[in-house]
Amino acid sequence: MLVSLKWLSQYVDLQGLEAEDLAEKITRSGIEVEGVHHLSKGIKKIMVGQIKEIKKHPDSDHLNICQVDFGEDELSQIVCGAPNVAEGQKIVAVRPNGYVGGKKIKKGKLRGEVSNGMICSLQELGIEGKVVPKKYADGIYVLPEETPVGMDAIKALGLDDVILELGLTPNRSDAMSMLGVAYEVAAILSEEIKLPETAHEESAQKAEEVLKVRVEAKDVNPMYTAKVVKNVKIGESPLWLQQRLMAAGVRPLNNVVDITNYILMEYGQPLHAFDYDALGTGEIVVRLAKEGEPIKTLDGQDRVLNAKNLVITNGKEPVAVAGVMGGYDSEVTDKTTTVVIESAYFDGLTVRYTAKDLGLRSEASARYEKGVDPNRVIPAAERAAQLLAEIAGGEVLSGAVVFDELDKTPAKVVVSPDFVNSRLGMKISLNEMVTILTRLKFDVETANGLLYIDAPTRRQDIKIEEDIVEEIARLYGYDEIPATVPVGESKAGGLNAYQAKRRLIHHQLQGSGLYQALTYSLTSDELSQKYALETAPTTRLLMPMSEERSTLRQSILPHLIESVTYNVSRQQDSVALYEIGSVFLGETEEGLPREESHLAAVMTGNWLNNAWQGEHKKVDFFVLKGILESLFAKLDLTTRITYETAVVDGLHPGRTANILLDGKRIGFLGQLHPAEQKANGLKETYVMELNLEEIIAASIEPLVYVPVPRFPSISRDIALIVDRTTKAADLEATIRNAGGKLLKEVNVFDLYEGEKMELGKKSVAFTLTYFTPERTLTDEEVVAAHDKVVAALTESGAELR
Amino acid sequence: MAMIEQLTQLKEEVIEKITATENIKQLNEVRVAYLGKKGPITDLLKGMGKLPVEERPKMGALVNEVRAEVQHIHDVRKATLEEQAIQEQLEKEAIDVTLPGRPVKVANAHPLTRVIEEIEDLFISMGYEVAEGPEVEKDYYNFEALNLPKGHPARDMQDTFYISEEILMRTHTSPVQARTMEKKQGASFKIICPGKVFRRDNDDATHSHQFTQIEGLVVGENIRMSDLKGTLDIFAKKMFGEDREIRLRPSFFPFTEPSVEMDISCFKCGGEGCNVCKHTGWIEILGAGMVHPNVLSMAGYDPKKVSGFAFGMGPERIAMLKYGVDDIRHFYTNDVRFLSQFHRTEE
Structure with a gap:
């Protein structure tokens, strides 16, 4: 809302006030002034x-x-x-x-x-x-x-004016009019208000004699009034009127239209002017449109209405979309002589939906949507008649054609001062409260220590006690409220177990050299299921802004890989990112997609990079796996996590593993398929994604101290020649099964697949550590255990090297 | 006498050889050659059998004396040579200590997480719990339960991604408040709710269709607006500096009444006026208010007996203000040159 201070000063005395000071006062007490524009600036x-x-x-x-x-x-x-x-x-x-x-x-x-x-x-x-x-x-x-x-x-030109740009919140529809702003400013300044003159002469002929009004849709149009003005001379508006409109951001058209717009701005009551002769029937009927009924609106567009739209008709066909826009055929033109001025009260929701259906937001619809003042319907019509007589030389027919079933009684609120003070944490006296409400021109009476308030109908936002609390607080001043903290029972705050573990995982991954990334949850239909851990229906927006952001992701990886590509294409060759976030799978009983928290990571380039010592270690499968292993160790999952060769679309078939928790697949890790790497402009790149909820939900054993060994352990190395496809994990399992309870640790210390090896074979070497906490082991005991291991391995087909 | 002369000559010869040695190896060779079992001094002792009996003790003592003297000279030389060897080794081992250390790869949290964790921890210290909820929400929790019935004009304040007529991408974290109230069934509580939210906006320097919010909610008996003000004052001082002042301005949110916006005195200029505060001395930080009675009663609380306050802010805005970030898109591009700047700690 643009407020000309020259215009405003017609209603409230602003003398001696700097525009900036006034703006500050308005902002601090209720409505944010977003700009102060001196029209003569730079001139x-x-x-x-x-x-x-x-x-x-x-x-x-x-x-x-x-x-x-x-x-x-x-x-x-x-x-x-x-x-x-x-x-x-x-x-x-x-x-x-x-x-x-x-x-x-x-x-x-x-x-x-x-x-x-x-x-x-x-x-x-x-x-x-x-x-x-x-x-x-x-x-x-x-x-x-x-x-x-x-x-x-x-x-x-009236450029000796200052415009205040008000940022109106939806509750303050009253301030969508100059009079509403005047009431607000008068309350702030403790000034009186001067209302505009509406008195004018009327001819002997009654409006009712030439026009009939019938409202069929009474529930959404409880009040309709029409004034008729004859012998109007259409022309340019006087300069002062044009200036007012331009200052308010409205383009002057002709005197009749300008007057309706002026009153819209002054009273906040939308008016519409019809050409009486173009109506053709001497009748106005307000009804709901028929499904598919056409109308050409005054912007020249042909539009199709539906049965929820409210229309003004001439008894035959629509001549205006109620509260939204007039019709083309009944518009006031240069040739118009008799004008019908409509001032009506239309249901806000009906106007809102109609405006939305037609994609037509107008100054009028914006006001109806938020609620106009029922008690301004008549004065606005009278004011229009007065200006038409004064400016356009019109002859106002006496009276108005009125349909009125509108409830115009003010909202009644009863508040106790104690309630106000207890909500605010203040001690404002009853008298101070009465003074503030009187400044706002609320009708206040006090009895039994209570405030009985009739809120003016222009303030459609005042309905309940809390609204009165706010009115008093904002005019009393929020600066006066003391600063306290809630009293009463206090409980220890904190993260819950899930949140605490998730933070731990964040910190562990960051400590492992992965930066935390954040990518968008919305992606393209095409990418939404790529790398997904499971197959589930996707969730799509009803009206996406673009195909790229149309569907909810089922995997974090596609966007995370994009982020890595972004970095690599900007000379950042070594990138390590992770993200923790939701993916959206199928649908729950509630009708919402199932949101599952996932962890994903992508690594490429060098892991270790120490230029002057010439040490470069490229990221490989085992770097990423090592990071995961220390994470699982942190979460006490080492013995419950296993890996198995896997095939995942988009990943290298020979370098991909499923991650299993207690034998159940919870994620995967692997190298991107060379074709994917190429498509993304990446060199060797490793990725992983897993279901975070699973690893957080897995319980952790209590931490209990194990005595530090008092006796030495004994190690034995064993080198095996096996088929190239034999898994180290399987060999380890064989060793552990055979080793008995003296075998404490099994570690791979060498892998050889080179030329000296028979085709299709490899050599794997393990260090086996034997230990018992009770005593120093004897050679015999170790030999006995170790022989069992060797026997088991041999039986499984491994050959001792 | 020949033997004495022989001994003296031998002594001089050995001393000369020992003195001439340049390293432990040479010294060892000399030692073995002269003092060893097959060396000339041993030979001399063996040859004593040929001497007359009365000369033998004298001669034996003399030989032993020489032997001890030579041994001493050898020991001194050995110490010198060892010291020399250590010196040489140390010199050889000297490094350029100004060369860079071996890098230890440690990364860091996203700046938004950093801001959110800081806020969470601050409110946790005041007894708040952290509450979270789904990013895809029901219209009911996102709007209706928050006093925003269908068709309410204030719905225009938040352009919404709908999935169906009843399901949407949450436009704020407030539905978590509605869900929490429902779950708490009339009990008093304090929560802080961080999360991702979505609005129908074109991405540019100041808009993002996805961003984060963090909201707080306190519900209980006799919760007052002064409690809100005091809580926000603590927040502002902890987050932006002990000398920050706050001011409340009236505003409107459908789910609070009264509603306010909170400004803090500019942390850059202290209120004098600068670019950060657009020369007003104040910076808008968050929206807040007393929970609307409709919101309380819809969640099963009796607004006559219970009241509450709520506040909400945007970590993006806070990070942009705090760190001077000029483009909101940086938070979602994941440029490592951006992310890695948030590694170090602050006072």
């Missing part, structure tokens, strides 16, 4: 002049040489390129060394001809193109004939 020395003589520029086909009278001894020559320049016009010009738009205009020559300044368009004077009257949109602005020559044009 200096602009003057009203009259063009006395025009000559074509000898050297240009579009420039004219104008002799302009500024009421000085001599005429001033100004070269002008506007197409609409003409002799006799009263215009605005910047004089030499004056400023427009902060730029200095000097005396100069245009293609050899002297030009003492510049004749201005409104845009050049800082007015937005979209509010400039169409007539002057592509040329200079022409002032009314009666404007005195030599006058300061800042005054003549």
Whole structure:
């Protein structure tokens, strides 16, 4: 909402107030002022002049040489390129060394001809193109004939004004009108308010004699009034009216439309003007539209209505979409002589849905949606009639045609001062509360120590006690509220077990050299299931903004890989990222997708990079696996996690493993398939993803101290020749099974698959550690255990090297 | 006498040889050659049998004397040579200590996580629990339970990604509040709710269709607006510095009444006016208010007996203000050159 202070001061005394101070006061007590715009900023020395003589520029086909009278001894020559320049016009010009738009205009020559300044368009004077009257949109602005020559044009154009830009929250629909803002400002300043004059003469003929109004859809249109004005002369609005509209951000059109817009701004009550003759039937019927019923709206668009849309008809066909936009065929034109002014109360939800259905948001619909003041329907119509008589020379038929079943009683709220004070933590007296509410022009009575309040109907947001608490608090001042902390029982706060473990996992991974990444949950349909751990239906947006962000992810990896590619293509060759986040699978009983927390990681480039010592260790499968193993160790899962060869789409078939927890697959790790690497512009890249909830849910054994060994352990190495496909884990299992309880540790210490080995064979060497906490082992005991191991291995087909 | 002369000559010869040695190896050779079992001094002792009996003790003593003297000289030389060897080794082993150390790979949390954890921990210390909820929500929890019935104009404040008429991507973390209240069944509690939220916005320097929020909610008997103010004051001072001031401005949120926005005095200029605070001296940090009675009663609380306060803020905004980040997209691009800047600690 744009508020002209000149306009506002018609209703409330603002004398002696700086615009910035007023803005601060308004902001601190209720409505945020988002901008203070001085219209004359950057403008200096602009003057009203009259063009006395025009000559074509000898050297240009579009420039004219104008002799302009500024009421000085001599005429001033100004070269002008506007197409609409003409002799006799009263215009605005910047004089030499004056400023427009902060730029200095000097005396100069245009293609050899002297030009003492510049004749201005409104845009050049800082007015937005979209509010400039169409007539002057592509040329200079022409002032009314009666404007005195030599006058300061800042005054003549009303640029000696300041506009406050209000950022309105949806509850304050009352401030979508100049009067509403005036009430607010008057309350802040403890000033009185002056309402506009609506009195006017009316002719003997009654409006009812020429117009019938019938409302069929009473529940969504509880009030409809129409005034009829005859003999209207359509024309340009007076300058003051045009200035008011432009300051409010509305483009002036003609006097009748301008008046309806002016009152919309002044009262917040939308009005619509029909051409009485174009209605053709002398009748207005308000009803719900028929499904598929067509209407051409005044913006020239053909539209199709549905059965929930409310329409104004002439008894036969729709002539306006109620509260949204008028119809093309009943619009006021230059030829209109009799005007019907509609002032009505339409149901907010109906208007909101209709505006949404038609994709048509208007100043009118914005106000109806949030609720207009039931008690302004009549005054707004009367004010329109008054202005039509005054400005457009109209003859107002007496009375109005009225349908009225609207409840106009104010909301009644009873509040105890104790309630107000206990909610705020303050001690405001009853009298102070009454004073504040009176400043807001609420009707207040006190009895039995309670406040009995009638909230004015313009304040549709005031309904309950808490609303009164807010009104009192904001005008009393939030600065006055003390700072306390909640009293009463206090419990220890904290993370729950799940959250605590998740943080631990974050810290462990960061400590392992992986940066935490955050990527988007929305992805393309195509990527949504790539690398997914399970097959489940996807969740898609109803109306995505783009295909790229249309579907919820079922795997974190695609976006995480994209992030790695982003880095690699910017000379960051070694990248290690992880992300913990939700994936969205299928649907739960509640109808929501099942959200599962996953952990994913991607690594590429060098793991160890120590340039001057020449140590470079490329990331490989076992680097990533090692990081996971220490994570699992941290979570006491080492003995419960196993790995098995796996095939995962998009991963290298020979370098991929499933991760199993207690034998159940919870994730995978592996190298990206070379084709995927190439497609993503990556070199050797390793990825993993697992179901985080599974590893967090797995219980952890209590930590109990095991005595530090007092007796030595004995180690034996064993080298085996086995088939190349034999798994180290299987060999280890054989060893452990055979080793008995003296065997404490089994570690791979060598792997050889080179030339010296028979084709299809490899050598794997283990160190076996034997130990018992009770005594020093004897050689015999170790030999006996070790022999069993060797026997078991041999039996399994391994050959001792 | 020949033997004495022989001994003296031998002594001089050995001393000369010992003195000439340059390392332990040479010294060992000399030692073995002269003092060993097959060396000339031993030979001399063996040859004593040829001497007259009365000369033998004298001569024996003399030989032993020489032997001891030579041994001593040998020991001194040995010590010198050993010391020399250590010196040489140390010199050889000297390194350039200014060369860089071997890198230890340690990464760090995302800056938004850093901000969120800091806020969580602060409120945990004041007795709050951390509550979380689904990113895909029911219209009921995201809007209706928060006093935003269907068709409410305030729904326009949050452009929504719908999945169906009743299911949507949550536009704020407030549905967690609604769910928590429902679950707590009338009990008093304090929670802080961090999470991802979604709005129908085109991504640019200041907008992101996905971002994070963190909200707080306290419900109990006699919770006052002054408690909200005091709590926010503690938050502002811990998060942005002990000398921060806060101010509350009236605002509107459908789920709170009264509703306010909280500004803090600018941490860069201290209120003088600068680019960070757009020359106002104040920076808008969060929205807050007293829980609307409709929200309480919809979750089964009696608003006559129980009240509450709520507040919510955007970690992106806080991180951008705190660290001077100029483009919200940095948080979702995952450029390591950006992420790694949030490694170190702060005062």
